[in-house]
Amino acid sequence: MLSRVADSLYWMSRYMERTDGILRMLKVNHHSSQDDREGFTWRPVLQIFSTLEEEKIREIEYDGPKVMNYMVVDRNNPDSVVNMVTRSRENARSVQDNITKELWQSLNGFYHKMRQDKLEHALRTEDPMTVLDSLVRQCMLYYGVADSTMFRGEGFGFMNIGKYLERAIQSAEILDGRFSNLSYDMEKPTDTTYWKHLLLSVSGYALYLKRYRSGFEARNVVDQVLFNIDFPRSVLYSLNQLQRYFSRMKDDRNTEGYAKVDFVIGKVRSKVQYSDVQSVSRVGLHPYLKEITSDCYEIGNTLNQYYFANS
Amino acid sequence: MALDPHSFQQYLHDPRVWDEMYDNGSVRSPYQKVFDFLQSISADELAKKEELARRLFMSQGITFTVYSSGEGIEKIFPFDIVPRIITGAEWRLIESGIKQRLKALNLFLKDVYHQQFILKDGIVPIDLVYSCQHFLREMQGVSVPYDIYVHIAGIDLIRDSDGTFYVLEDNLRTPSGVSYMIENREITKRIFPDIIPQNRVLPVTHYPSILHKNLVALSPRKISSPNVVLLTPGIYNSAYFEHTTLARLMGIELVEGRDLVVENHCVYMKTTSGLQQVDVIYRRVDDDFLDPLVFRPESTLGVSGILSAYRKGNVAIVNALGNGVADDKAVYVYVPQMIRYYLNEEPILKNVPTYHVAKPDERKYVLENIDKMVVKKTNESGGYGMLMGHMASAKEIEDYKKEILKDPRQFIAQPVISLSSAPCYINGKMQPRRIDLRPFALCGPDGIEIVPGGLTRVALREGSLVVNSSQGGGSKDTWVLA
Numbered sequence: 001m002l003s004r005v006a007d008s009l010y011w012m013s014r015y016m017e018r019t020d021g022i023l024r025m026l027k028v029n030h031h032s033s034q035d036d037r038e039g040f041t042w043r044p045v046l047q048i049f050s051t052l053e054e055e056k057i058r059e060i061e062y063d064g065p066k067v068m069n070y071m072v073v074d075r076n077n078p079d080s081v082v083n084m085v086t087r088s089r090e091n092a093r094s095v096q097d098n099i100t101k102e103l104w105q106s107l108n109g110f111y112h113k114m115r116q117d118k119l120e121h122a123l124r125t126e127d128p129m130t131v132l133d134s135l136v137r138q139c140m141l142y143y144g145v146a147d148s149t150m151f152r153g154e155g156f157g158f159m160n161i162g163k164y165l166e167r168a169i170q171s172a173e174i175l176d177g178r179f180s181n182l183s184y185d186m187e188k189p190t191d192t193t194y195w196k197h198l199l200l201s202v203s204g205y206a207l208y209l210k211r212y213r214s215g216f217e218a219r220n221v222v223d224q225v226l227f228n229i230d231f232p233r234s235v236l237y238s239l240n241q242l243q244r245y246f247s248r249m250k251d252d253r254n255t256e257g258y259a260k261v262d263f264v265i266g267k268v269r270s271k272v273q274y275s276d277v278q279s280v281s282r283v284g285l286h287p288y289l290k291e292i293t294s295d296c297y298e299i300g301n302t303l304n305q306y307y308f309a310n311s
Numbered sequence: 312m313a314l315d316p317h318s319f320q321q322y323l324h325d326p327r328v329w330d331e332m333y334d335n336g337s338v339r340s341p342y343q344k345v346f347d348f349l350q351s352i353s354a355d356e357l358a359k360k361e362e363l364a365r366r367l368f369m370s371q372g373i374t375f376t377v378y379s380s381g382e383g384i385e386k387i388f389p390f391d392i393v394p395r396i397i398t399g400a401e402w403r404l405i406e407s408g409i410k411q412r413l414k415a416l417n418l419f420l421k422d423v424y425h426q427q428f429i430l431k432d433g434i435v436p437i438d439l440v441y442s443c444q445h446f447l448r449e450m451q452g453v454s455v456p457y458d459i460y461v462h463i464a465g466i467d468l469i470r471d472s473d474g475t476f477y478v479l480e481d482n483l484r485t486p487s488g489v490s491y492m493i494e495n496r497e498i499t500k501r502i503f504p505d506i507i508p509q510n511r512v513l514p515v516t517h518y519p520s521i522l523h524k525n526l527v528a529l530s531p532r533k534i535s536s537p538n539v540v541l542l543t544p545g546i547y548n549s550a551y552f553e554h555t556t557l558a559r560l561m562g563i564e565l566v567e568g569r570d571l572v573v574e575n576h577c578v579y580m581k582t583t584s585g586l587q588q589v590d591v592i593y594r595r596v597d598d599d600f601l602d603p604l605v606f607r608p609e610s611t612l613g614v615s616g617i618l619s620a621y622r623k624g625n626v627a628i629v630n631a632l633g634n635g636v637a638d639d640k641a642v643y644v645y646v647p648q649m650i651r652y653y654l655n656e657e658p659i660l661k662n663v664p665t666y667h668v669a670k671p672d673e674r675k676y677v678l679e680n681i682d683k684m685v686v687k688k689t690n691e692s693g694g695y696g697m698l699m700g701h702m703a704s705a706k707e708i709e710d711y712k713k714e715i716l717k718d719p720r721q722f723i724a725q726p727v728i729s730l731s732s733a734p735c736y737i738n739g740k741m742q743p744r745r746i747d748l749r750p751f752a753l754c755g756p757d758g759i760e761i762v763p764g765g766l767t768r769v770a771l772r773e774g775s776l777v778v779n780s781s782q783g784g785g786s787k788d789t790w791v792l793a
Contacts, residue, residue: 253584
């Protein structure tokens with residue numbers, strides 16, 4: 001496979017994963033903002049999913065409709081959903097001969113939907129939840145079409161590598177963002193709705209209720225989002241998938257590249273695999289999460305160097 | 312009875328123009344079924360079908376992007392829903408005429424880049440060839456596989472007022488539009504279900520497999536699965552959709568210049584498992600941009616050293632380099648002579664009478680009669696740099712005359728040929744618009760094959776004779792009947 005094609009498929013997939021993450025986060029936050037009596041803040045969302053400066057965050061953090069507009073349809077925000085989808089589609093457009101027609105059409109359809117003027121209007125005047133739901137459905141369509149039509153070749157591998165790398169980074173960052181409010185103290189008692197929202201934003205609420213019978217505790221939330229291998233958005237699950245898809249790239253013609261990337265993936269995966277909540281609290285949650293995300297970025301850089309020929 | 316706004320009752324075509332559907336007020340028989348069908352559906356239904364066509368183009372990404380103020384806007388190449396019909400008998404004439412012409416043009420290219428008999432015999436003036444911008448000295452003495460230079464030709468045909476087909480120009484470099492031949496048919500299948508089989512229309516879907524077969528056959532390495540790629544200038548090119556479609560339909564890799572590298576006179580592509588040798592390149596990049604070491608040094612679309620690999624025979628390039636000397640608009644004048652010279656046959660398809668302005672007596676005639684002429688630049692295409700004498704203002708004509716006198720070699724002139732008209736569904740009404748026809752001929756080691764069909768281009772502006780997409784043209788599905 002052409003290096004440029006592999007690169008584009010990887011980014012097409014990363015941007016879609018990020019789109020999906022933003023949309024879920026916006027949904028949950030919008031929902032909880034409707035419950036809040038003490039001035040709901042959008043700060044964590046803006047911190048995790050945008051590059052806004054502190055000053056700007058302060059300006060809009062209590063203004064739901066503004067945040068919604070900024071994060072979904074604002075073309076001047078490089079991290080808005082419309083820009084993510086545009087970039088994903090632009091990557092797909094340049095590799096149409098390497099994806100199925102169905103996948104291209106699902107992304108192209110999403111792109112055209114994002115560019116309709118009525119979207120901005122609906123977001124402002126109608127129920128934002130309905131609008132966000134319709135966009136989440138586009139993401140689901142993309143995932144479903146990718147899974148049911150894409151041929152299981154190298155391209156599918158790079159798509160999944162992009163997807164799970166992005167997911168691991170996101171889950172770690174969401175956890176980090178939420179805990180920064182609590183000064184990373186896992187023993188600090190907090191309102192249970194706080195945890196409920198965190199779990200909802202990563203679609204982990206139902207699983208949590210089934211798995212952890214003792215009610216909401218910070219340590220259990222950390223356990224689920226970092227280590228639960230049955231939870232498809234946990235960091236460990238994502239890294240396991242990443243390793244699984246990368247291991248299929250083994251090829252006699254690029255042994256050096258394979259060894260380098262395999263090493264960095266293996267390193268971070270074992271780090272997570274052989275940690276637990278106790279060991280994390282000994283080093284501190286924040287430094288631990290920072291280390292995981294920077295290891296994940298290293299995976300991206302190494303792929304860049306040895307597989308995407310961007311050196 | 313109220314007039315149905317979409318019906319043909321208000322269809323007024325110019326009686327001096329050949330109309331494809333109407334003959335003296337009655338419908339030509341090949342069009343009867345389509346005519347009846349269009350009459351049977353209501354104006355609302357027809358409008359819905361037009362909207363469906365538009366949506367299908369959009370959702371399938373059959374679009375090109377126009378970039379303005381940093382933001383891309385998706386545009387559709389306008390499509391008219393009423394098909395254009397060519398009878399079996401007409402098609403056989405077109406087919407044999409194009410095959411004959413292409414055979415002669417291939418022989419001409421081989422000759423002009425080798426022994427140059429035709430120049431020595433004085434059939435084609437030697438200064439005409441050597442003054443042509445697209446004549447490449449780099450191709451002199453280079454042997455190409457099977458002596459084929461033109462693997463893909465898009466020869467433009469028009470119909471004069473008596474219905475005779477004329478060749479307007481030979482596109483022998485990187486003709487485009489074939490994806491619209493294929494996609495327009497797919498759209499028609501969706502908007503008019505069952506109508507195509509009822510009319511016994513010949514299919515066009517096998518075009519990519521013929522092309523692929525021909526490309527594979529050119530591989531210099533005789534291996535079981537040679538590496539064939541399509542070289543595109545990239546996503547910003549207006550024909551990018553066509554490049555991805557053809558690559559997808561042939562199952563070959565779509566590459567950009569930056570994906571390729573030349574090492575030791577062989578071309579390789581950069582893959583996730585290292586360099587992989589490339590055997591055949593179907594390039595959609597013009598000669599000028601292909602190799603920055605030889606042609607334009609600033610080109611980033613090409614590959615440094617590719618010409619040396621080509622000259623060594625380590626890679627096949629389709630179409631060959633230097634073909635521009637054969638579709639130069641001044642050389643065009645001599646194609647009938649080429650057919651007589653190389654094949655000893657009379658041309659089946661006529662040329663449009665053409666005056667070469669470089670010749671003093673013809674120049675005098677052209678300048679005196681410029682208001683009845685179409686004057687074109689010999690090295691331009693896409694409808695750029697033309698003067699339509701009958702529509703131009705006195706000042707435009709004066710300015711153009713000055714241009715001509717500066718360098719007469721660069722100009723040819725033709726009488727205004729009227730182009731046939733065909734019904735188009737525009738603003739809810741059937742209206743006559745001028746059309747041409749570009750069939751796509753494929754030349755491979757087994758001979759020349761032409762898929763029955765082509766691209767019918769439409770001049771959408773009322774009264775306009777210019778069908779080029781860059782000048783407000785659209786297209787129609789083109790049916791060849793069995």
